[in-house]
Amino acid sequence: MAAEPILGIDLGTTFSTAAVVLDGRFHYALDGRGDACIPSVVHFPKSGPVLVGHDAEKLRATDPVNTIVGIKRVIAKDLSSPAARILDASSAFKLKGAGAHEVSVVTRSGEYTASQVASLIVRHLKERAESRFGRVFTRCFMTVPVVAGPEVRDAMLRIGRMAGLEVVRVLSEPVAGALARGLAGASGSDAPTLVYDFGGGTLDTTVVQRQGDRISVRSAGGDDCLGGNDFDLAFARWVGDAIWGMASIDVTKDALLFDRIQRQCELVKRALSGTKEARFFVPDALGTPGQRRSLDVQVKREHLVGPWKELVDRSLKVAAETVVAAGLGPRELGSVMLIGGTTWVPQVREAVAKTIPVPLDVENDPQTAVARGAALLAVMPRLLLD
Numbered sequence: 492m493a494a495e496p497i498l499g500i501d502l503g504t505t506f507s508t509a510a511v512v513l514d515g516r517f518h519y520a521l522d523g524r525g526d527a528c529i530p531s532v533v534h535f536p537k538s539g540p541v542l543v544g545h546d547a548e549k550l551r552a553t554d555p556v557n558t559i560v561g562i563k564r565v566i567a568k569d570l571s572s573p574a575a576r577i578l579d580a581s582s583a584f585k586l587k588g589a590g591a592h593e594v595s596v597v598t599r600s601g602e603y604t605a606s607q608v609a610s611l612i613v614r615h616l617k618e619r620a621e622s623r624f625g626r627v628f629t630r631c632f633m634t635v636p637v638v639a640g641p642e643v644r645d646a647m648l649r650i651g652r653m654a655g656l657e658v659v660r661v662l663s664e665p666v667a668g669a670l671a672r673g674l675a676g677a678s679g680s681d682a683p684t685l686v687y688d689f690g691g692g693t694l695d696t697t698v699v700q701r702q703g704d705r706i707s708v709r710s711a712g713g714d715d716c717l718g719g720n721d722f723d724l725a726f727a728r729w730v731g732d733a734i735w736g737m738a739s740i741d742v743t744k745d746a747l748l749f750d751r752i753q754r755q756c757e758l759v760k761r762a763l764s765g766t767k768e769a770r771f772f773v774p775d776a777l778g779t780p781g782q783r784r785s786l787d788v789q790v791k792r793e794h795l796v797g798p799w800k801e802l803v804d805r806s807l808k809v810a811a812e813t814v815v816a817a818g819l820g821p822r823e824l825g826s827v828m829l830i831g832g833t834t835w836v837p838q839v840r841e842a843v844a845k846t847i848p849v850p851l852d853v854e855n856d857p858q859t860a861v862a863r864g865a866a867l868l869a870v871m872p873r874l875l876l877d
Contacts (some may be wrong), residue, residue, distance in 0.1 A: 497659060498620055498631040499667070499865025502609060502650070504563040504692025504718060505832065508862035509616035512870045513624070517863050520620035528858045529619070531691075533611050534558045535598040543615040546781060555583035555750040557598045561720055562608045564692045566650075567592045567642035573716050581724050581753065592642045606646050610653035617654055628735045631656045632865040637663040637688075637695040638713040659869070664688055665697035666789040667864030668830040670874055672854060682825025683817060686808055686853070686864040687843060688861070689833035692718040695812045698817040698824075705874055710817035712809050719760070721802055726756035729798040730771070734786070738777050748776060752786075759790055764835040767792050794839060796797060803842045809835075810847065821847045828852040830860040 498520075499510045506528040509520040519527035522544050535557045536546035542550070551558040560582070564574040570588035579586040587602060589595040595602040604744055613633075620628055632854050633647045644661045649657035665686035680700050688695040695713040699706045730752055731742045742749050755773050762769035771790045776781035829849050834840060845849055856859050868875060 495630065495865070496624075496626075496628070497869035498617070498628050498656070499862045499867070499869055500613060500616060500631050500633045501664065501667070501859075501862040501865065502563055502613060502633065502647075503531055503690055503858075503861075504561050504630065504720060505531055506691065507612050507616060508859050509620050510859065510862040510866040511620065511624070511628075512866050517866065518624070519859065519862070520616050521623055527862075529612075529616065530542075531563060531612055531832065532558060532560050533562070535600040535603075535610050537599065541600075541611055543611055551754060552751060555747060557584065557600075559584055559596050559598070559608050561692060562596070562605050562612075564715070564720075565594050565605045565611055566759050567640075567646040568594060568605070570594050577716065577724075581749075583750045592646075606650050607653065609646075610650045613650055613654035614657065617656060623778065629655070629657060629714055630659050631659045632665050632869045633658050634664045634861050634865050635661055636693040636713055636715050637665055637697055637711045638693075639663075639704060640714050654693060662865065662868065662875075663695065663697065663708075663711065664693075664861045665711070665830070666688070666699065666706075666708060666875065667862075667868065668854070668860040669697070669699045669828060671860040671864035672828055672830075683819060684760045684826050684828050685810060685814060685824050685847065686828045686830065686833065687806075688831045689806060689829075689839060690718050690831040691720055691833070694718060694806050694809055694833075695831075696813040698813060698819065707875075709819075710813050712813035712816065714805060714809050717802065717805055717809075718772065719757075719836075722760060722799055722833065722836065723753050723756045725751040725798045725802060726760060728796070730756065730786075734777065734783045740777060742776070748773075752776070760836070761796075763790070763792050763795070764837060792837065799838055803839055806839070807842060807846050810843070814847075822849065824849045826850045826852045828854070830854045832858045852865075 529544040530548040532547040534542040534550045585597045595604045665688040683700040686697045694717045697711040698709040768791045773786040776786035
């Protein structure tokens with residue numbers, strides 16, 4: 492009897508993905524739209540079942556108080572942690588302390604710990620996989636940021652159990668990404684590779700090196716308060732400064748409006764990865780009740796160079812420290828492997844290429860790489876030297 496397939500799950504801050512290897516090929520748990528990358532969004536409605544993914548994301552604009560985003564950042568974190576403070580300050584929903592290494596979100600349906608909210612996302616991925624493949628999944632590999640401590644890893648085991656899954660193994664996201672790119676067993680140079688994994692909520696950097704048909708980790712570093720969400724927040728503050736200058740309105744004092752602005756910043760950020768200029772439109776953003784007018788402007792890439800510079804520089808500092816920790820100089824690397832959705836930002840790619848003068852290994856689908864790597868390791872565990 493063939494072994495039961497094991498899901499590879501990337502629980503992301505912005506998007507989550509589940510992959511599995513069947514008949515020697517990668518397959519994904521797809522949502523109703525056919526997307527492999529499912530928004531890590533949970534909505535608690537007035538009545539009926541909890542909504543997850545795109546159905547929840549659609550309600551963020553009208554009911555942000557009960558629509559939870561970015562929950563991964565606060566898994567196994569205290570309310571006083573930097574991640575929890577940032578999420579609480581920038582969200583329409585509210586966080587509460589729930590004991591050591593745990594926070595909860597306050598919704599109309601009650602309070603839910605971060606782990607409970609995360610388990611709803613993982614359960615959704617499990618159910619989508621079961622619906623697509625017509626079989627029950629009971630086991631998974633889950634990934635975590637490279638700087639995740641034992642509390643986070645233990646939380647992943649609990650999250651899996653709450654979602655109806657046994658977590659067989661927890662592995663770091665950049666290592667999973669390297670496996671997905673075929674570093675182990677691939678032809679080419681054996682020179683070390685820096686994996687620069689810039690996701691929605693965290694930056695992970697790891698130096699890996701091939702040894703025969705396996706890979707080993709030489710060093711690792713990261714920043715669990717640095718990701719695409721911070722680019723959105725910096726963008727939103729830049730917009731807020733502009734509105735203050737035009738209309739003397741402090742949009743940060745209006746949690747619902749500021750959440751709408753942040754959401755539009757995320758959409759425009761994505762658009763600017765493929766074009767040099769994009770429309771920024773938020774209806775009824777300015778003025779007083781009854782006399783609202785829309786915010787409708789064109790934003791160019793160069794407008795965001797300043798607001799994003801500090802974030803990009805922070806990421807490069809972490810990358811440089813990881814290379815030094817491996818006992819290497821930048822030119823001793825064979826390549827820099829780019830994975831994670833934030834690596835689509837042209838300013839990020841250009842800065843990495845300028846700072847680390849070696850070829851860039853660009854992942855065509857950076858948002859699914861981590862889940863693919865976890866699924867691959869589930870069927871070929873010998874690829875990774877522990």
